[in-house]
Amino acid sequence: MPEKETKGERTRRRILEAARQEFGRQGYERATIRGIAAAAECDKSSVIKYFGTKQQLFREAVDWQASFDAAELRVDDRQGEEYLRAMLADFAGPRNDPMFALLRSAMTNEEAAQLLREKTTTGAVDPLAEAMEGPDARLRAALLSAVMFGIAVQREMLRMPYLADADLEDVLRLSGPMLRRLLEPRPAQDPDATP
């Protein structure tokens, strides 16, 4: 805990952590200010004082940053695997991860879905498309994001058989060539192309 954290800052941080947990566990609609206050061991009025409405608290709680630095994006042979490794690590982390909360809520709430669309596009898909060469860069970047989302959700969130129990390195080894296909489609020399 940072030395300079005041009582107010501590309460604020505890509320945000509790909010991520509750939104992540129950989704936006079912999570309540009352439940979040209880999880943060503070009064309901403190939540309202620091964050206003449930909607405002939600927006702040799920304000996640992509785990890669857009300025350092490279598109090379190992890059797909590295993105996937980072994303799986995010998803495998504590269940109060902001992305986890946003994702779970986005499935049943349109406002959360809109927030997910904005964050994914500006934080990941657009920078990735910028760094990619060749045609269809934006659609390829969006597909790459969708594919990694599918693997991360099914492994860490839905815990699908085989995938959830597989060794991480096996998942990355088998996914790597597939992700590379999207990063560098090389249509002119595609060895899989039908003659």
Add this chain to the structure above:
Amino acid sequence: MPEKETKGERTRRRILEAARQEFGRQGYERATIRGIAAAAECDKSSVIKYFGTKQQLFREAVDWQASFDAAELRVDDRQGEEYLRAMLADFAGPRNDPMFALLRSAMTNEEAAQLLREKTTTGAVDPLAEAMEGPDARLRAALLSAVMFGIAVQREMLRMPYLADADLEDVLRLSGPMLRRLLEPRPAQDPDATP
């Protein structure tokens, strides 16, 4: 409407359709017997008479079949694209699709998640792994399922930018080589392998 459908059968069918819609829209937890009865334009007691509990109604409502016939599975050059085409068509269909309802509920409800795991594994991943050659067939089949799920959910359910608006044929053209990589990894002659 089939000619022989009795009044009871019609009510039953209407309740199932309404249940898929409500579970798909709201997820398992938030959908209510009362709301489903209202959507089916019948009495709450009819729902209970035909299906018992909300849990039993849910199990029946989401009893979806994979859109491919496991006995006809082939693993060839076009197969990945054909699976994805079928899955996207399912997701793009009416919002009372059983898979849609199951998926949305599975994100926030463990019982729905368990049902999704069972159905996906026995209905799609296991038959696909049987039809695949080479090592890691079950993990590759699970990855294929996760990848298609990611594309389908982000395109049809979350309506992600670029992906939602893209032409279906472009999505399939760019996804095909990637899916083929999982269906036929050919590690011995992998042209992408680092030397």
